Every structure is written in structure tokens, then in C-alpha cells.
Amino acid sequence: MPSAPRENNRASSNEQAQDKKKTRSRTDSGERLKEADRPTIKAVGNHWEVHPYRGSCKPPTVMGALVREMYPDFVETENGKRPVRSWEDYKRTSTHNVLDDRGVISEFWWRFKCLPEDRADAEETLEQNFKTRVSNMLSEEKQAATKKLYASGKVPPEEVDAHDNLWPTKEALISVKPKDFTTAEGWRLLCEHWSSEAFRKMSLRGKNNRQANGDELTTGVDPxxxxxxxxxxxxxxxxxxxxxxxxxxxxxxxxxxxxxx
Incomplete structure (x- = not known):
């Protein structure tokens, strides 16, 4: 029947189009700006006032992009290299003799400015915000890798833990390294961390907590x-x-x- 293949092809094309729509392009940190062109920001609690307001130039968005673009790959320890897992780790690594946390913050101030009397509060809020941004960024990278492995109904190589939970293997995670994030070594170290028993236990606890508190807001407190x-x-x-x-x-x-x- 000649019509069936056409219908299948059409369905396949529609699915591909929908998948393409769902794919969100990553937001980069943007170009460095001349001081006159930088929006003025002021910390208000853990949030920001921005003048003039620009939807494409929000402090949280720029922070998230910067910690990803300037991810330090690994930390040297007494036991060898381990992945960078937190904002504190950016303070333990350096690029061209500049601590990576200072480098990230310096790039942030190429895109924003604030009044001298607001600078101390802004720096304090930046510290708190960057702690969250690094954690969120790494979580998003892991989710993106897992989603890619299981896309279109595919099942990658998996392994079973002591409680019969299925996890993609370390090698499977390594195979879907993003082209624009970290080095091969940095990605391998992250995948080893994500495949560790300790991380998997923590991941399950987080999942169970989210399911148990599904009717609460993202603050974790029932309002x-x-x-x-x-x-x-x-x-x-x-x-x-x-x-x-x-x-x-x-x-x-x-x-x-x-x-x-």
C-alpha cells in the first residue's frame, strides 16, 4: 500500500520537527561591554535589580554561562585529579596564574556595573549566587547527557546497583561528551563521579525528596x-x-x- 510509507515518513518528519523545537540552544555569556554600555545592577537580597532591564542580559543567565564556559576541568589533590564539583573548587584552581573564581567574577564585571556604594553587597550576593550556579550547571550537564543516551527510546549499556536500580554505565556517559564543555579528561572525571556509589545514593535521596514534596514550591518549604x-x-x-x-x-x-x- 503506497500511502503507508508516506504516512510513516510524515509522522517521522513531524517528530523530528517537534524534537528540534524542544531543543534549546545554550545561552552564552555574551561579549565584553564598554562601561557606558553595561547595565547597572544592585543586589536586593539574593536577587538583582537591573537598569536598564534587558531580557537578554540577566545576571543569573550570565553567571550560569560563565561557570560553564570557564569550567576548570579538574582539581589536583593528594590522591590525584578529581572533577570540579563546586564553586569552592573554582577557588582551588587557576588559569594563567589567576584563580578561576576571580577570573569568572572579573568576566562578570565586564558585562555589568554597579554604584561604588553597592559594590560590597553585590560581591557578597555574587558569591552566594555562584555557589548555586555551579551546582545547577553540573546537574544540567548530567541531565542532558542522560537524556541524549535515552533519546528516541534508545537504551544505552546499563548496570544494576545493590538495590536493583538501573544506571547508564560510566562508559556510556563518557560517550556523549558535549563538544563545547570541558576537556575529555574533565568529562571523564565527571562521569566517574556521577557513576560512583556515593553520588548515586545522593541522587536517589534527592529524587525521593522531590517526589515526597511534589506539592511544594522550589524553596522546599510548604508556603x-x-x-x-x-x-x-x-x-x-x-x-x-x-x-x-x-x-x-x-x-x-x-x-x-x-x-x-
Whole structure:
């Protein structure tokens, strides 16, 4: 029947098109900017006000890109090389005689500026933010590698742990190294770490905790109904943090017995 192959081909093309849409290109850190062109930032808690606001130049986005682009590959220890696993590890490695954490922060300030009186708070907030960014970046790299191994229903070589959990082998993870991230040695060390018994136990604990707290917000703390309502009705972009998304939402918040400070 001649129509069947055409239908299959069409379905295959549609699936490929959908997969292509789902693929998100990585955001890079952008070019260094002249001082006059750099947005001015101010730390507000663990967040940032940006003036003028630019959707393509957000401090968290730039931080995430920088820790990936400037990933130090490995740390030298008494027991040999191990992968860089945290922001603290960036403080233990150097490139061209410059500590890698200082290099990352220096590149950040080529893209933003702040008033002298705000600099100390900004530096403190940067330290806290970078700790999270490194952890998130490595988690995203592992997720991307695993997703690639199991794409389109494929099953890579797997191994079973003592509790009958299936994991992709270290060699399978190594085989899907990203072209634009770390060296072959750095990636191998990461894959060995991800394949260790200690990491797998930690990964399972994290997964179980997320499943157990699936109805809570990303803070890990149950905010209750009022907190959840407020969370979904606040403006987030730019320097509008804490403002309600509309006058109507503000009025409803007041009518149910709560007052905005």
C-alpha cells in the first residue's frame, strides 16, 4: 500500500520537527561591554535589580554561562585529579596564574556595573549566587547527557546497583561528551563521579525528596495556600520583584483579608 510509507515518513518528519523545537540552544555569556554600555545592577537580597532591564542580559543567565564556559576541568589533590564539583573548587584552581573564581567574577564585571556604594553587597550576593550556579550547571550537564543516551527510546549499556536500580554505565556517559564543555579528561572525571556509589545514593535521596514534596514550591518549604497564590501572582522580571501582576490581583489579595506591605 503506497500511502503507508508516506504516512510513516510524515509522522517521522513531524517528530523530528517537534524534537528540534524542544531543543534549546545554550545561552552564552555574551561579549565584553564598554562601561557606558553595561547595565547597572544592585543586589536586593539574593536577587538583582537591573537598569536598564534587558531580557537578554540577566545576571543569573550570565553567571550560569560563565561557570560553564570557564569550567576548570579538574582539581589536583593528594590522591590525584578529581572533577570540579563546586564553586569552592573554582577557588582551588587557576588559569594563567589567576584563580578561576576571580577570573569568572572579573568576566562578570565586564558585562555589568554597579554604584561604588553597592559594590560590597553585590560581591557578597555574587558569591552566594555562584555557589548555586555551579551546582545547577553540573546537574544540567548530567541531565542532558542522560537524556541524549535515552533519546528516541534508545537504551544505552546499563548496570544494576545493590538495590536493583538501573544506571547508564560510566562508559556510556563518557560517550556523549558535549563538544563545547570541558576537556575529555574533565568529562571523564565527571562521569566517574556521577557513576560512583556515593553520588548515586545522593541522587536517589534527592529524587525521593522531590517526589515526597511534589506539592511544594522550589524553596522546599510548604508556603500554604496564601503563599502559593502570592507566588503565582507576583511579577518576576527585571526590578518588579514583589509587585502584583495586576491591580485586580492586588485588590483580590486585600479582599481576602491580607494586606500588602
Amino acid at each position: 500554604g495556600l496564601t503563599g502559593a497564590w502570592l507566588h503565582t501572582h507576583e511579577l518576576r522580571p527585571g526590578n518588579n520583584d514583589g509587585l502584583m501582576c495586576s491591580q485586580s490581583a492586588s485588590e483580590k489579595w486585600v479582599t481576602i483579608g491580607f494586606f500588602l506591605s
